[in-house]
Amino acid sequence: MSKEFLDRFLKRKSTNFDSSTSNSKPSKIDLDDLPWDPSERKPISSYHPDQKDEVRRAYLAKGPCQPKSHDFPVRNLSDEDRRFSVKWFESYPTWLEYSEKTDRVYCLFCYLFKEPGQKETFVSEGYYYWNKKDRLKTHVGDNNSFHNKAVKKCEDLLRQDRSIQFSYEKYTDKQKSEYRIRLHSTIIVSKALLNGSLPFRGHDESEKSLYKGHFLELLKLLGEVNESIRKVILENAPKNSQMTSPQIQKEVINCFAQEVLKQIFEELDDDVFSILVDESRDCSKKEQMAVVLRYVDKLGVVKERFVGLVHVKETTSLSLKYAIDELFSKYNLSLTKVRGQGYDGASNMAGEFNGLKALILKENSSAYFVHCFAHQLQLVVVALANKHDDIWKFFEEVSNLTNVVCASCKRIDMIRESQKDKLKEAIGREEVETGSGLNQELSLARAGDTRWSSHYKTLVRLVQLYPTIIEVLEYIRSSGQINVQQRQANGIWKYMKSYDFAYYLHLMKHVLGVTNTLSQALQRKDQDIVNAVEMVNATKQQLQTFRLEGFDSLVKDVASFCDKNEIEMVDMDAEYIDPKYRRRKTNITNRHFYEVENFNTVLDMQIQEIGNRFSEILRLAEMYPHDFNYEERDYLMNELDIYINNIRGDKRFANVKDISNLATMMVETNKHVGYPLVYRLLKLSLVLPVATTSVERCFSAMKHVKTDLRNRMGDEYLTDACICYIEKEFFAKVAIEDVMNRFQNMKTRREQL
Known part of the structure; x- marks a missing residue:
């Protein structure tokens, strides 16, 4: 009723949106595929009026584009070389955005609520006078500045109880409580099904059906064991707010996946990492590329985390590189932070001149390629x-x-x-x-x-x-x-x-x-390249010993087998x-x-x-020029000598067997603070990938999630479900309240918490 009232009596402000199509149904937009670089975004006014708030919420959910690891170029300003400083992100963390394409900064809030024809440097042109940092403070201005008004509008947009539609809907405390129970029950049931990768939908979900699918049946069971839940769900809920539609289910799954990814990127903490990539077909004959990040967390432990599947129409190196760029842009990752690449050795991956490895090395010479040990x-x-x-x-x-x-x-x-x-x-x-x-x-x-x-x-x-x-x-x-x-x-x-x-x-x-x-040792997630090289050498030595001494024992075993059979x-x-x-x-x-x-x-x-x-990896003892400047390289040798003498006299390091344990022990004993260059060198060694087993396990999980009976599963749904199913460690930590808040902020909801 309220929507009809608004459409009938409240006129929208004129915009540069085509008025001839304003009454038509808006074309569907992919909110996950919105341009991330601020210089590539089209004006908010160019979107359909019914889509503007959705686009605004999508950008606010992602946050400002802040590529902290970017190699910022130098400009000559007032006869001095100047460049953008990463510290400015810390001063203005909520709105300041940087464009790698134009080398300029923009304002996220002002972009979202800029009026047509209004001139604003931080929206249309971008600001690049790095010698005048005070201009950023001037842009914020006083309480009545356009920037602060835009900030207020963003806050009101996320607080849906301030919307006009909400003011016309009279919700009682009882209705709010019932809505919270329904949403809470939907999220709990979704979490249980995601944990076991069980299908949500049933073949027949009609009221007379004996089996309506896992989701509805489990929700019904939840109501049977809790009387307060049973009174407000399914047939006892309003027809327009049952919270059981396929769209609601997908949005809840997406909220879980985003919360898992949030934990992964917090664990990564803008540090260096390696990428492990492979492609495989799913049951519907779609080529899916899985991407796994390998990094060292704050405790010094090696982690390999799955961050998504990308549907690629072609498996050429250029297509794969484009898909990786899109994924990195979506999650605000930078290729400049990549310190290793791990593939299976196929020509489109490891090609010397046109392979994916070569394309990434052109942009980042420190992204060393390691052919998967297990495949080799x-x-x-x-x-x-x-x-x-x-x-x-x-x-x-x-x-x-x-x-x-x-x-x-x-x-x-x-x-x-x-x-x-x-x-x-x-x-x-x-x-x-x-x-x-x-x-x-x-x-x-x-x-x-x-x-x-x-x-x-x-x-x-x-x-x-x-x-x-x-x-x-x-x-x-x-x-x-x-x-x-x-x-x-x-x-x-x-x-x-x-x-x-x-x-x-x-x-x-x-x-x-x-x-x-x-082979079994190489497939461990926490295996490091130094230990892997030692194991390869040990295996060669074992085979050499068998060659010199093992023939007679082999003949005896064969004779025993022949006699028995x-x-x-x-x-x-x-x-x-x-x-x-x-x-x-x-x-x-x-x-x-x-x-x-x-x-x-x-x-x-x-x-x-x-x-x-394995010859090429035995030569990976080069220095990382982008991780150690000239002074640090000069001081590293002195720090190493001091570090070695210190460690030899510390009994806590007596049982350390490899560099993985060494890095963990350094964090436990707080020595990573006293010897930062040594610890950085250890992390770079640990980040280098050893095998692509994590990617292969992702494909095994993908085949479990998307089966022949679920072969129409969309790409976004598949990715979200795989993230929740594979990264169960983080999935188990996701709080129901966080999912509810993210679900409410995705778009304007009919009811409020």
Whole structure:
């Protein structure tokens, strides 16, 4: 009623908005995509009258554009070099804005309430006379200045009880209390569903439906256990204020996500960080780019935090770079603070000239690129298989084996049942231990070139399930209805009954077992690059030791396996017979072939590949020119000497094992204040990314949030839900009252708290 009254009797002031379209429905605008740089914003008067307040609230919610880490350019003013000072943001934190594009400052409040035709330097042109700071104070002026009037209007806009519409709506204390209960209940139910990433909507939400979806059913349950809630929700609430619509749900989810991001950026505290980026398709075939920030918090602990998904229509390096710029602009982050980049090594990411890495390095030379350690380690296996014929044949046969044995549910069930029977017999003979978590059901795992540790897992399962797999192959050989399957099963069976299979199975199982330990360690979020390099060197040394001393133990393991599974052994002292040319003399023994031409060669190639793949990160000992000026670099060596002598005599540092623990201990003992340059150097080392495992985990969460049954989920909804689901540590800390206040301030609400 009040809206009709306003539209009928109150005339709007004339603006430069097109009057011919003022009565038409306003076009939808993306409030999250509003220009962040003050010089790129269009006048408020150019928006539709019904959208102006929404735009104003969106800018007030974001706050002023203050790129504190920007490298401010120098201007020659009055024959002196001058530049903008970051300290001015501290003097005027609520309204002063800086444009990186024009190198000028603006006023947020005056921009939001500037009238058409009104001239204001801090809105239209921008101010850049850095030698006259007093002009900022003059702009604020007295109580009746335009600036302070604009400040008052902004305050009134956020206090919706001051609006004209509210003055015409007569709300009683009872109505306010009931509205608060409804909103509070909606937020509680939303938080419970977000925590488990459960769908909100139901297929049929009509009154006669037996199941209306998680949200309505849980809200109904909440009312059943609390009589005061039941009286004001669902059918007992006003039809225009039930707080259950899909739009309300999405706005509440967005409020939760913004509160989580607020905590993340407070933890970052405008410090240096690294970015970890990767892209993957969701279930609706949209290419999504996940962005994770790696930084050191105030306690000296390494953190990797997910900040959002960005839908990219193309996966070219330019498209990805543009998406990152948009995301950084949205959250007021700066590329100048980036000290590392972590990708999976694809050409669009790590290309030397046109990759995403190169594009970012052009803007920031300190953003060192680190190829994901875990991906590099996986590529070592692939490279080895491609270079060694016998190893290539082994993995090819293993791949064919998984295709044949796992081709149908019936064959997989045969593996499970056969394994179960053998396990019962072994337990009866007391050959295996029993207990909680032991002797779980197993199946043959499929190896993948880009799946970490998948090859090692496959080989371990082959050793465990070997008798069972042989039985399944024999079944396929004898009862297969398709000749192709029979021939495949027969060929694989013959290879698996050979000594070569047993030998390469145990050789690669041991080699991948050594590297698998490294792979698991690299996937830790708090892993630092210094410790990672040491582990790579330790792994190389372990492989080198195995090369020199491990052949005899390997042969014993293979002999035991062959004896247990009725595989014909090979006489190591007999002459080796080449299977391709059986009549041709080789003049070498079997020991020479398996030890020299296979064992030593494979390990040499493995060690060499690890050295080649990880060579570039071993050189990351350069100085950061933008983080230490000339005087600080000169003083750093002296501070290091003093620091080392001090630490050696402090027993609290006796059990420190790596630089991550060292940084944490420095904060605990307050030594980061006494040795700021050393601590800064430690942080720069810790910020460098090691692996993109956090990004991969984000994609796993994305597939859990957006499923085939929820494939129409919008990009903004998906991002907000993923932020809440992934960053549960911060999500659990979000106060319901903060969400309610943010929800109320998003736009004009029908009812007030």
